[in-house]
Each structure stands twice: as C-alpha cells, then as structure tokens.
Amino acid sequence: MxxxxxxxxxxxxxxxxxxxxxxxxxxxxxxxxxxxxxxxxxxxxxxxxxxxxxxxxxxxxxxxxxxxxxxxxxxxxxxxxxxxxxxxxxxxxxxxxPVWVRGEERGEVVAPVPQKLHLTALGNSGATPANGIEAEVVIFPTYADLAAAPDGSLTGKIAYVGNTMMKTQDGSSYGQAGVARFAGPALAAKKGAAAIVIRSIGTDTHRLPHTGTTYFRDGPAIPAAALSVPDAKLIEALAKRGKPIRMKLVLTPRQVGxxxxxxxxxxxxxxxxxxxxxxxxxxxxxxxxxxxxxxxxxxxxxxxxxxxxxxxxxxxxxxxxxxxxxxxxxxxxxxxxxxxxxxxxxxxxxxxxxxxxxxxxxxxxxxxxxxxxxxxxxxxxxxxxxxxxxxxxxxxxxxxxxxxxxxxxxxxxxxxxxxxxxxxxxxxxxxxxxxxxxxxxxxxxxxxxxxxxxxxxxxxxxxxxxxxx
Amino acid sequence: MxxxxxxxxxxxxxxxxxxxxxxxxxxxxxxxxxxxxxxxxxxxxxxxxxxxxxxxxxxxxxxxxxxxxxxxxxxxxxxxxxxxxxxxxxxxxxxxxPVWVRGEERGEVVAPVPQKLHLTALGNSGATPANGIEAEVVIFPTYADLAAAPDGSLTGKIAYVGNTMMKTQDGSSYGQAGVARFAGPALAAKKGAAAIVIRSIGTDTHRLPHTGTTYFRDGPAIPAAALSVPDAKLIEALAKRGKPIRMKLVLTPRQVGxxxxxxxxxxxxxxxxxxxxxxxxxxxxxxxxxxxxxxxxxxxxxxxxxxxxxxxxxxxxxxxxxxxxxxxxxxxxxxxxxxxxxxxxxxxxxxxxxxxxxxxxxxxxxxxxxxxxxxxxxxxxxxxxxxxxxxxxxxxxxxxxxxxxxxxxxxxxxxxxxxxxxxxxxxxxxxxxxxxxxxxxxxxxxxxxxxxxxxxxxxxxxxxxxxxx
The missing domain is CATH 3.40.630.10 (Zn peptidases)
Structure with missing residues (x-):
C-alpha cells in the first residue's frame, strides 16, 4: 500500500x-x-x-x-x-x-555516545555525499512540532520527527502518523534542514525500519530516512538527557530517470x-x-x-x-x-x-x-x-x-x-x-x-x- | 549467554x-x-x-x-x-x-534468481576478499548431514546448514541446534568449504540474524555467517526447486590481537x-x-x-x-x-x-x-x-x-x-x-x-x- x-x-x-x-x-x-x-x-x-x-x-x-x-x-x-x-x-x-533506486544507507549517533542506527532511505530521498554528513539533531516529537518551527531554523541541522503510530484495525492511524513521512521531508527541507530522520511509520518494536515514498514536489530532495522504532526511541531517550545529539548519515540513493x-x-x-x-x-x-x-x-x-x-x-x-x-x-x-x-x-x-x-x-x-x-x-x-x-x-x-x-x-x-x-x-x-x-x-x-x-x-x-x- | x-x-x-x-x-x-x-x-x-x-x-x-x-x-x-x-x-x-571485530557484511543469492540476504558474521569468522567470494551452495538440512559429507567434498563451495531450533522453556534446544554454529564452521573448513552460512540459531521469523561465537581451534578460519530465519527458509525453498544456487558473500571481520x-x-x-x-x-x-x-x-x-x-x-x-x-x-x-x-x-x-x-x-x-x-x-x-x-x-x-x-x-x-x-x-x-x-x-x-x-x-x-x- x-x-x-x-x-x-x-x-x-x-x-x-x-x-x-x-x-x-x-x-x-x-x-x-x-x-x-x-x-x-x-x-x-x-x-x-x-x-x-x-x-x-x-x-x-x-x-x-x-x-x-x-x-x-x-x-x-x-x-x-x-x-x-x-x-x-x-x-x-x-x-x-520516473525511477528512484536505493544506495548505501548507514547511520549512527556520534555524540553524546556512539550508537549504531538501523535506518532506511525513504523513496525519493536525496543523497548525502558518499562519505556522509554529520550534523546536530533537532528533535520534533510530532509532525505538528516540525510544522511550527520557523523557516530557516533548521539550516545545517538534521531534523528528527517522532509522530508515534498506534495500531488500528481499519488502518486509519496510517494517515495521522504517516504525514511525517509523506510530507515531513519536504517541510524540513523548506525550513533549511540538511537531512531528516523520522521514526518509522510502523507499530512494531523490531530493528527493521519502514520505508515508503515521500514527496518533495518542486522543492529540493534532502536525504530522508526512517529509523526503526527502537532506534527512534533511543534518540528520544538520549534527547531527554539534554546533551546535544550529533548524527552521521550516509545515504546514496539516486533517481535514474x-x-x-x-x-x-x-x-x-x-x-x-x-x-x-x-x-x-x-x-x-x-x-x-x-x-x-x-x-x-x-x-x-x-x-x-x-x-x-x-x-x-x-x-x-x-x-x-x-x-x-x-x-x-x-x-x-x-x-x-x-x-x-x-x-x-x-x-x-x-x-x-x-x-x-x-x-x-x-x-x-x-x-x-x-x-x-x-x-x-x-x-x-x-x-x-x-x-x-x-x-x-x-x-x-x-x-x-x-x-x-x-x-x-x-x-x-x-x-x-x-x-x-x-x-x-x-x-x-x-x-x-x-x-x-x-x-x-x-x-x-x-x-x-x-x-x-x-x-x-x-x-x-x-x-x-x-x-x- | x-x-x-x-x-x-x-x-x-x-x-x-x-x-x-x-x-x-x-x-x-x-x-x-x-x-x-x-x-x-x-x-x-x-x-x-x-x-x-x-x-x-x-x-x-x-x-x-x-x-x-x-x-x-x-x-x-x-x-x-x-x-x-x-x-x-x-x-x-x-x-x-584476543579480540575479533566485525567488518562489512553482505550476501546475496545470484542464481537462480537474485535475492538479497540478511546475514551477520559469526564471532571468529574469517574474512572474504574485500570484493567477496561467489560460489555454489551445498545444502545440508542438519549438522549431522554436514558431518556425513566426505572430507574434501566441499572444496570451493559454500556450505549451508539448516539445523532448525525449536522453542524450549529451559533452553535445552540451544545445545542441539547450536552445534551448527559452535562447531559447523570448523567442520565445513575441514571438508574444504570456502565459506559457510547457517540458519540462525534462533526461534523467531524476523529478518534479523543471530550472531554468536564459533570456534576454529587450530584449523583455518573460513568466512562464517548466520542467515536470518526467513532468509534461510528462502534458501531451502530455492533448493527444493532443484536448480543450483550460487551465493555471493562479503565478510570482512578481523582479529585485532x-x-x-x-x-x-x-x-x-x-x-x-x-x-x-x-x-x-x-x-x-x-x-x-x-x-x-x-x-x-x-x-x-x-x-x-x-x-x-x-x-x-x-x-x-x-x-x-x-x-x-x-x-x-x-x-x-x-x-x-x-x-x-x-x-x-x-x-x-x-x-x-x-x-x-x-x-x-x-x-x-x-x-x-x-x-x-x-x-x-x-x-x-x-x-x-x-x-x-x-x-x-x-x-x-x-x-x-x-x-x-x-x-x-x-x-x-x-x-x-x-x-x-x-x-x-x-x-x-x-x-x-x-x-x-x-x-x-x-x-x-x-x-x-x-x-x-x-x-x-x-x-x-x-x-x-x-x-x-
């Protein structure tokens, strides 16, 4: 779907x-x-x-x-x-x-403590340089928090968006949580972000990230990835401790026409x-x-x-x-x-x-x-x-x-x-x-x-x- | 443990x-x-x-x-x-x-159909060349089947060992299934194998392989990896279709003294x-x-x-x-x-x-x-x-x-x-x-x-x- x-x-x-x-x-x-x-x-x-x-x-x-x-x-x-x-x-x-294909994908927290991350690029994600980018992470617990950030406030930063998804029999939570994936990357790009990682739009707790398409429309395609839910929770637990979080991302997908x-x-x-x-x-x-x-x-x-x-x-x-x-x-x-x-x-x-x-x-x-x-x-x-x-x-x-x-x-x-x-x-x-x-x-x-x-x-x-x- | x-x-x-x-x-x-x-x-x-x-x-x-x-x-x-x-x-x-550290690890079936594999090196695994090895896979449903293979019969091949693990409250199935990991790689090396992949010693069905130490004693350390259980089942399903399976493996762990x-x-x-x-x-x-x-x-x-x-x-x-x-x-x-x-x-x-x-x-x-x-x-x-x-x-x-x-x-x-x-x-x-x-x-x-x-x-x-x- x-x-x-x-x-x-x-x-x-x-x-x-x-x-x-x-x-x-x-x-x-x-x-x-x-x-x-x-x-x-x-x-x-x-x-x-x-x-x-x-x-x-x-x-x-x-x-x-x-x-x-x-x-x-x-x-x-x-x-x-x-x-x-x-x-x-x-x-x-x-x-x-038009076709987009996945490349290499790796991520890790480099400060305050090294932690390897399980992540995957979202469809239409932009690419980092081959040796990756490293930047400070700005935490947005929800998509609404990202939307409230002033334009330009994310320049050079990696945006993290939580937007937790609940289980529903009719799947209606997909729309509410999923907007972080569908629209979050374009929104973060508009606010100047160098990249975005989101909590997977998923209801499990395994180290398996959920991919899916995102849409940049006419804006620039920044590197955009989903963290597995346990990795997202780890970011949130680190954020609660108050020290700045720095993350390294290597994502090399490409559009092949x-x-x-x-x-x-x-x-x-x-x-x-x-x-x-x-x-x-x-x-x-x-x-x-x-x-x-x-x-x-x-x-x-x-x-x-x-x-x-x-x-x-x-x-x-x-x-x-x-x-x-x-x-x-x-x-x-x-x-x-x-x-x-x-x-x-x-x-x-x-x-x-x-x-x-x-x-x-x-x-x-x-x-x-x-x-x-x-x-x-x-x-x-x-x-x-x-x-x-x-x-x-x-x-x-x-x-x-x-x-x-x-x-x-x-x-x-x-x-x-x-x-x-x-x-x-x-x-x-x-x-x-x-x-x-x-x-x-x-x-x-x-x-x-x-x-x-x-x-x-x-x-x-x-x-x-x-x-x- | x-x-x-x-x-x-x-x-x-x-x-x-x-x-x-x-x-x-x-x-x-x-x-x-x-x-x-x-x-x-x-x-x-x-x-x-x-x-x-x-x-x-x-x-x-x-x-x-x-x-x-x-x-x-x-x-x-x-x-x-x-x-x-x-x-x-x-x-x-x-x-x-003595310390062993993980390197790169990738694997894929290249024939009869391309299928990417989720695998991880076993502790003490040897390394492939940086660009990997590609070889035919020989299927052993159990450790006993591997043990029954003649010496030298695996020269240049990649051994696959199944050895399915069941759930037990007291953990006793770990010994029975786990021998494929503890001793399988050394045994495959003795029979000439270029590498070995085993079904993870695990009872789940997620695409997350189970690592763990293997022991080569005095023999050569060949590349040795565990496939996630679904990947192992895929290998077995392909094997049932009767066409030769070729696999590519890249594993670059090393002993650091x-x-x-x-x-x-x-x-x-x-x-x-x-x-x-x-x-x-x-x-x-x-x-x-x-x-x-x-x-x-x-x-x-x-x-x-x-x-x-x-x-x-x-x-x-x-x-x-x-x-x-x-x-x-x-x-x-x-x-x-x-x-x-x-x-x-x-x-x-x-x-x-x-x-x-x-x-x-x-x-x-x-x-x-x-x-x-x-x-x-x-x-x-x-x-x-x-x-x-x-x-x-x-x-x-x-x-x-x-x-x-x-x-x-x-x-x-x-x-x-x-x-x-x-x-x-x-x-x-x-x-x-x-x-x-x-x-x-x-x-x-x-x-x-x-x-x-x-x-x-x-x-x-x-x-x-x-x-x-």
Whole structure:
C-alpha cells in the first residue's frame, strides 16, 4: 500500500464511518444465500492457489521495485502464471515512469555516545555525499512540532520527527502518523534542514525500519530516512538527557530517470458485454527491502485465486471479471493511472482491490447505485458466515482502482484487519513468514463469494456518484 | 549467554533433569517463610533500580563488545553506577584477551534468481576478499548431514546448514541446534568449504540474524555467517526447486590481537568473613549488533538490584555478597576464568548467575551440601509465591561462575523462562523494548529473597562435589 491515495482513502473511510454509525437504520432481514454461492465460498476455504502464487512470487522473483528489471521479471512470471491458471486475454501493458533506486544507507549517533542506527532511505530521498554528513539533531516529537518551527531554523541541522503510530484495525492511524513521512521531508527541507530522520511509520518494536515514498514536489530532495522504532526511541531517550545529539548519515540513493513499468491483465470472459466489467486486483510491485509477501503478493494472489474459482466453476459469469496486477503502486500509483487512461472509457460495473495485507477480512464496505441495493444485501448475507460484518463505509477504496473508481464506478471493499499490518508494512520483514495460509483462504472465500454474486447479478450496476474528496 | 559453557551446562541440566523427575521423592512439608524475607521479597516487586540500570546502560553506553573501547566505557559507567548505588569495595579488575571485530557484511543469492540476504558474521569468522567470494551452495538440512559429507567434498563451495531450533522453556534446544554454529564452521573448513552460512540459531521469523561465537581451534578460519530465519527458509525453498544456487558473500571481520577487558566488582560486606562469599552477577559485555538489554544488561541489573535491597535493608548480612559484572563472556568466558584465577582460593559459600534474559523466573535449581539442606527448603518456600517451582536440576549454572563453581562451590539457579529468549538472543533486536519491567521486578524479588536467605543462613554452606562434566 502506498501513501498518497491510501491516505486520502483511509481518511475518507474513517470520517465517513463515524456519523454513519449514529444514523444507521435497523439491519435488513437476512437475505438467503444462493446455494451455488455458498458452495463456491466454502470450497474456497480449502484454496491452495493463492498461497502457491505468494510462495512462487516471493521465492522465484523476490523483491519487485517499480520500474526496475526485477519488476519486469515479475511481469513475465505473472503473465506465465496467469496463463497457466487458465485465464483468458492475458497481456502486459507497459508505460514509462520516473525511477528512484536505493544506495548505501548507514547511520549512527556520534555524540553524546556512539550508537549504531538501523535506518532506511525513504523513496525519493536525496543523497548525502558518499562519505556522509554529520550534523546536530533537532528533535520534533510530532509532525505538528516540525510544522511550527520557523523557516530557516533548521539550516545545517538534521531534523528528527517522532509522530508515534498506534495500531488500528481499519488502518486509519496510517494517515495521522504517516504525514511525517509523506510530507515531513519536504517541510524540513523548506525550513533549511540538511537531512531528516523520522521514526518509522510502523507499530512494531523490531530493528527493521519502514520505508515508503515521500514527496518533495518542486522543492529540493534532502536525504530522508526512517529509523526503526527502537532506534527512534533511543534518540528520544538520549534527547531527554539534554546533551546535544550529533548524527552521521550516509545515504546514496539516486533517481535514474524514466524507465518501463507495466500492468499484467487477465480475464474471465463474461457472457454479457453490456453488463460491465468487474475490475479486481492488487499491485505487483513491492518495496525493495523484502519480497513483498503481504504488500502485495497476497492481494494479487487472493484476487486471482478467487477469479480462478469462477473460471473453473463450470458456468461463465454474466460479467467479465478482469484481474489486474498493477505495476508501480508503491512509488506513486503509476499503474492505476495508466489503467484508467487506457481503459477508463470501457464500461466498468464495479471495482475492488486487495492491498492491505494477508490478515482475515473483517468488514464489508460498499458504494453501489440504488438499482443494485439487493446486491449489497446478498453480499452481506453471503459473507457473514466468514465472520465479516457489514460496515457503513464506502466501497472501491484503493490506490490502483482509485483513478477508475473516480470516473463513477461502483465499488466493494473487503477490509482486512490492519491491526498488525503496520508491524511489517514496507520493512525487510515482509516475507512469506508473515502469511498465514488459513487467513489467506478466508480471503479467497470472501472474494469468491463476492465475485459469484456481483459478476452474475441480474441487476444493473451502473455509475455512482461519490462525495467529493 | 555464550556458547561453549552454556552448551555444556544446558546439556547437563537437561540430561540430569529427566531421570530425576521419575525418581522424585514426595515434596517436603512447606517450611515457613521468615517474615523479614517475605517483606524484602514483596517490596522488591516494586523495584525500579534494575530497570534503571538496563535503561541507563543501553542508552548511555550501548553495545559493549568484549575487549573494545565500548566495553571499557561500560566498565567506567558500571563502577560509577555501583558506587552511586552505595556498594562497597567497587573496583575493576582487568585482563588481556584476543579480540575479533566485525567488518562489512553482505550476501546475496545470484542464481537462480537474485535475492538479497540478511546475514551477520559469526564471532571468529574469517574474512572474504574485500570484493567477496561467489560460489555454489551445498545444502545440508542438519549438522549431522554436514558431518556425513566426505572430507574434501566441499572444496570451493559454500556450505549451508539448516539445523532448525525449536522453542524450549529451559533452553535445552540451544545445545542441539547450536552445534551448527559452535562447531559447523570448523567442520565445513575441514571438508574444504570456502565459506559457510547457517540458519540462525534462533526461534523467531524476523529478518534479523543471530550472531554468536564459533570456534576454529587450530584449523583455518573460513568466512562464517548466520542467515536470518526467513532468509534461510528462502534458501531451502530455492533448493527444493532443484536448480543450483550460487551465493555471493562479503565478510570482512578481523582479529585485532590481545586487548584489555575486565570485570567490575562490588560488595555488600558481611559480618562473618569465615562464612564464605555469596557470588552473584551476570556479564557486562554484549554482542555488537544491539545494546544487549536482555543479554545481559538485565542479568547484571537484576543481581545488583537485589543485592542493593540487602544493602539497604538496615541489617548487614552474615556473608559478604559479591556482585560481579563479568567482562568478555560472549566471546569465550574470559571474565569468568580471570575471576576464578584471581579469587578462586577465597572461600565462596555459594554462586548464582543471571544470564538468560529478562523473562519471569519459573524454576529453582540447587546444588547444596548436605549441611545446607534446610536452606534449600527455605528457598523453595520463599520463592513459591512468585510462581517458581522447585526443580530437580542442579544450581550454579552459568558461563561466568562456571570456573569458580567447578572448584566445588555450592550454587543456586533461578531459571528464567527461555521460550522466547532465542527470538532475540544475539540479534539487533536485543534492545530495551524487549524488557518487560514487571517481569524484571519478579526477578529482583526472587533474587532478593534468595540473597536474604543464603547470605544470612546460620548453616554451614561448605564445598560440594558435582558429577563430572
């Protein structure tokens, strides 16, 4: 999951949900579940396809940094995999995008006491000279404290920003804490800082820093890194002792210009071309620190495994299910924009994205047109046996489907529990060990039921209007 | 906790405990607990001294690799701290020892697919050339498989040894799994290997490798590293696919010759110089990857905090309590041997060591002379309210007190639960975050009760004979 879109989407989901709870009408009487849907759902609880995709992608491809040779290998691997699974119209659509790559990264406190630091550069970070910089650290417990610092007050200094993140099931704390990463570096640069280190936007206490993109817009790109949470706490503990802290940083990432990235597309063809496409997927690229098992090999695997169950069900769906494994999400949502630019004019009935890890799905969110309200009731009834509650939030969240959804497409959210997601998100720990096969199966079952219902719904699923963002 | 002594001690404890359970006599009727002991014990459940020591040592000193300037700073810090706490006869005793220091360390799979690895050199590892080595990997699922390989069969290859470790409360799995680290590198060198990588001797699944000493004796020191557990699993998953694996390793540690290390000693003077010394402590040095919070700042802190409670109790104990913060434990137990060489002829009544983390104490082990059997009953009764069981194992385990105990000194073990210890042991994660203040207080309470009983026991606590090791 990336930052910009995710931030907007998460903030919206949270702010929308709060008043809605108060006004909520009494729940509708439970609808019956179509036995075919129930059977497909329950069979998916024994799914092995999703785990096989995650295991294969993490082992045989590994990290998949956007715009690099590794992401290109991932596209080749993915197209072959999707063909082997029996999908139709499998193809790769490429586009150009600016690419940033990591270099050397080291940091240490040099005074008042030597302490080695575990840190990692943020995406788009500027570089220090090859032998690094050493400077005094100015402590900002929160992003608001940094914002309050006068312009020019940080000249020649290294800014430290705390901005502690709490665990939340819906991930809403990512927006609040994450602004230190999304916007902190540009703000520190504006105030004259030579570099910035932030406490990782994460909820764990391991010595594994969380990377992620930051945006400098038109300003200068200063060196910008995230400290692991224990290292950040150490800085704060040293700061409390009152002596000046000096830090040395070596960060040598670089921008390597426009490179090729791409989306991988596969379909389960429908019988009614006028009924609109059901667009699902996740993102193929990952950060470079790990093999991107939960972010987002799991998302592409869950959605493809569910679509394959419809493909293999012996009955062609009414609507075409289009599975897209988007490229270059982490670094700014390039794949999602390219898809919308190329396919936005095709009729999309509904869109849904999986990009929040591999934990169980706990909540259903929907944005449907009035004509499709019964579809929503059927979805809620079919998902309830999996432990999924019908929420009040919108559907169609996600950075990759965002540009398409923004054109007025209905959407469903199958929200995964995010309480532990930010323990691992964007760290070297995002490996296969973080994926629980049972949780993955619950996801596949929910997605299978959802697809069986929406792809075959006799109702018209037309455009929706969404609140302005 | 180091390897050589720990291995012997743990294997002994395990093998001794198993038959003893079967033969165990009915427990003695519960002895009453001296109200003074109970009061000291219960007051210690509010202790802040131990946490303050751990916090201070990890923040103000940081890593304390044996024989380096950092360990010397730790001695200075410690002597000042122990004096400030009111201990008597605080002094530093130095000795010389050979010192190994870490260099650069990087590794990657280069074929069949590029995958970056998280690894760390083992103590005493040899070095690769500065630009590294690249070679084919030969997979040995266990240490026994490596042992079965013919001499010369690994010429020019990199050996990989799995030897998975399970969680055990008493830590006994460390010996069984750990042999891959203690002895695997020398064995691989003997068979011609150019280098060796092992699966970390650890029970976690984070991308944080576990270091620790290996011993080459008289053979050549080849480059030897531990992969994090997820990286080791990745190697095994690639191996299952059947294509040859090639790995690149850059490891540039070096031996820097004889350097100064030392023990820090402090006392609570007793009233009866003929009653023998009660020797307690842990080790001051740590591995260099982290701040050594659980290994072993916690051990030195717990023992000193308990001794301070006796010091401040208003009544001088009968026996002198000597707190020793040993140097250079991790790299071969140099501090413990120096102490025994300098002090072994003094009369020691009893010895006890804390070097197994910061989790709760669950079991009491004792090796006491016949004359002191009632002391054992009183200990068991006083510790039971803390949830501590009376075990059948010996007392006096530990690498640092080992050489003194071997001279025939009685001993007590206050065994900490080790189920999670090897999640963190010797990794970059051994920081303050791993220390639960409540668990630390339970330790201090147990140690305080133990000291109150043994330091004041009217019984003679004379020499003991132990089974041959």
């Amino acid at each position: 990336t930052s910009r879109y995710a931030l907007a989407v998460l903030l919206l989901a949270t702010s929308a949900a709060v008043p809605a709870v108060a006004q909520r009408a009494a729940p509708a009487a439970p609808a019956g579940v179509d036995p075919r849907v129930a059977a497909l759902r329950d069979a998916a609880l024994k799914d092995d396809v999703a785990y096989d995709i995650v295991e294969g992608m993490t082992t045989e491809v590994g990290q998949r940094l956007a715009g690099t040779e590794a992401e290109a290998r991932a596209r080749t691997w993915s197209a072959a995999k999707l063909k082997a699974l029996g999908f139709k119209n499998v193809r790769i659509e490429t586009y150009q995008m 426009e490179q090729e990235s791409g989306n991988v597309i596969a379909e389960v063809p429908g019988t009614d071309p006028n009924a609109g496409i059901v667009l699902i997927g996740g993102h193929l690229d990952s950060w470079d620190l790990a093999t991107g098992a939960i972010d987002d090999a799991s998302g592409v695997a869950i959605t493809a495994a569910a679509a394959k169950r419809i493909l293999d069900s012996g009955k062609r769906p009414r609507r075409t299910i289009r599975v897209v494994w988007f490229g270059a999400e982490e670094v700014g949502g390039f794949g999602g924009r390219d898809y919308a630019a190329k396919h936005g004019k095709e009729r999309h009935a509904l869109a849904a994205e999986s990009d929040f890890g591999a934990d169980k799905i706990w909540r259903l969110g929907m944005t449907l047109p009035e004509s499709a309200k019964p579809v929503g009731d059927r979805l809620a009834a079919a998902l309830a046996p999996l432990g999924i509650v019908r929420g009040n939030g919108p559907g169609g969240s996600g950075a990759d489907i965002g540009p398409t959804v923004a054109l007025g497409v209905a959407g469903v959210d199958l929200n995964q529990s995010g309480s532990d997601y930010f323990d691992v998100h964007h760290t070297p720990d995002d490996t296969l060990d973080r994926v629980d096969p049972e949780n993955l199966r619950q996801n596949v079952a929910a997605w299978t039921a959802m697809l069986a219902i929406v792809a075959d719904a006799p109702e018209e699923i037309g455009p929706v209007e969404r609140p302005a963002r | 180091t390897s050589r002594y720990a291995l012997a001690v743990l294997l002994l404890a395990t093998s001794a405990a198993v038959p003893a359970v079967a033969q165990r006599a009915a427990p003695a009727a519960p002895a009453g607990v001296d109200p003074r002991v109970a009061a000291l014990r219960d007051a210690a459940l509010k202790d802040d001294v131990a946490y303050d020591i751990v916090e201070g040592m990890t923040t103000e000193v940081g890593q304390r690799l044996a024989g380096t300037e950092a360990e010397a700073r730790a001695r200075t810090w410690s002597a000042a701290k122990l004096k400030a706490l009111g201990f008597k006869n605080v002094r530093i005793e130095t000795y010389q020892m 004889e350097q100064e290390s030392g023990n820090v000693i402090a006392e609570v003077p007793g009233t009866d110089p003929n009653a023998g010394i009660v020797l307690i402590g842990g080790h001051l040095d740590s591995w260099d990857l982290a701040t050594g919070a659980i290994d072993d700042a916690s051990g030195v802190a717990i023992t000193a905090a308990a001794a301070k409670r006796i010091l401040d109790s208003g009544k001088r104990p009968r026996r002198t309590i000597r707190v020793v913060w040993f140097g250079a434990e991790e790299v071969g137990g140099f501090g413990g041997r120096d102490y025994a060489a300098k002090h072994g002829k003094e009369r020691h009544a009893l010895a006890a060591e804390s070097d197994f983390g910061a989790d709760k104490i669950w079991r009491l082990g004792m090796t006491l002379p016949e004359s002191a059997k009632p002391v054992g009953d009183r200990l068991a009764a006083a510790l039971a309210p803390l949830g501590i069981v009376r075990g059948n194992g010996p007392g006096g385990s530990g690498a640092d007190i080992g050489p003194t105990v071997a001279l025939g000194v009685a001993g007590v073990d206050l065994n900490q639960s080790g189920s999670d210890y090897f999640d963190v042991h010797h990794t970059p994660d051994d920081t303050l975050d791993r220390v639960d203040p409540e668990n630390l207080r339970q330790n201090v309470a147990a140690w305080t009760a133990m000291l109150a009983i043994v330091a004041d026991a009217p019984e003679e606590i004379g020499p003991v004979e132990r089974p041959a090791r």
